[in-house]
Amino acid sequence: MSREQLSNGLARLAALARQDDWRAGEVEGLTPTQADILRALIQRPEGLRVTALAAHLNVTQPTASDAATALERKGLVEKLADPGDGRALVLRITRRGRALGRRWPLSFGALVDALSEEDQARLLGIVTRAIYELQHRGDISPQRMCLSCRYFAPNVHRDQTRPHHCRFIDAPLGEGDLRVDCADHEEAQAA
Numbered sequence: 761m762s763r764e765q766l767s768n769g770l771a772r773l774a775a776l777a778r779q780d781d782w783r784a785g786e787v788e789g790l791t792p793t794q795a796d797i798l799r800a801l802i803q804r805p806e807g808l809r810v811t812a813l814a815a816h817l818n819v820t821q822p823t824a825s826d827a828a829t830a831l832e833r834k835g836l837v838e839k840l841a842d843p844g845d846g847r848a849l850v851l852r853i854t855r856r857g858r859a860l861g862r863r864w865p866l867s868f869g870a871l872v873d874a875l876s877e878e879d880q881a882r883l884l885g886i887v888t889r890a891i892y893e894l895q896h897r898g899d900i901s902p903q904r905m906c907l908s909c910r911y912f913a914p915n916v917h918r919d920q921t922r923p924h925h926c927r928f929i930d931a932p933l934g935e936g937d938l939r940v941d942c943a944d945h946e947e948a949q950a951a
């Protein structure tokens with residue numbers, strides 16, 4: 761196995777995804793970071809502080825703040841007082857922002873579409889484990905994912921297509937069902 765070849769392959773895919781993101785953004789006048797913010801806020805109707813948003817997207821706070829200001833100017837997000845702390849502000853997506861975010865093309869959509877359903881499920885499992893590992897090393901901020909969730913029970917079923925279980929929805933999960941960003945996630949206690 762060549763680490764270099766794998767690394768080169770991933771770099772090509774990342775370049776294509778970046779190119780697709782910029783191309784999609786040209787039509788609506790959004791940068792990839794602004795599109796990422798819309799995607800993140802769609803999953804969080806209660807809103808999110810800029811610091812949390814910057815951590816989630818792995819960008820600096822000024823970058824997130826500039827992108828949020830541009831989105832606010834376009835009427836796609838609004839800044840509101842945080843109900844938990846009147847001195848702080850949360851960013852919330854507007855109806856227009858939600859409509860735009862919902863029709864926004866998926867990042868890495870070309871790669872996903874090029875794979876069979878089986879390979880998509882396998883790759884989701886690999887990506888999920890990679891993010892979890894990088895999260896442990898401190899390279900990626902904590903994500904609301906199955907592998908770190910108190911409701912996740914790994915490898916508890918004999919069915920190899922759905923070996924895991926989510927105790928929140930009380931249903932078995934296969935690799936293709938794993939969530940990277942789940943609204944029902946609750947962080948598991950560290951062992």
Ligand code: SF4
Binds near residue numbers: 911913925926928943
């Ligand atoms: S609640 Fe969400 S993140 Fe947690 S195990 Fe279930 S599907 Fe996964």
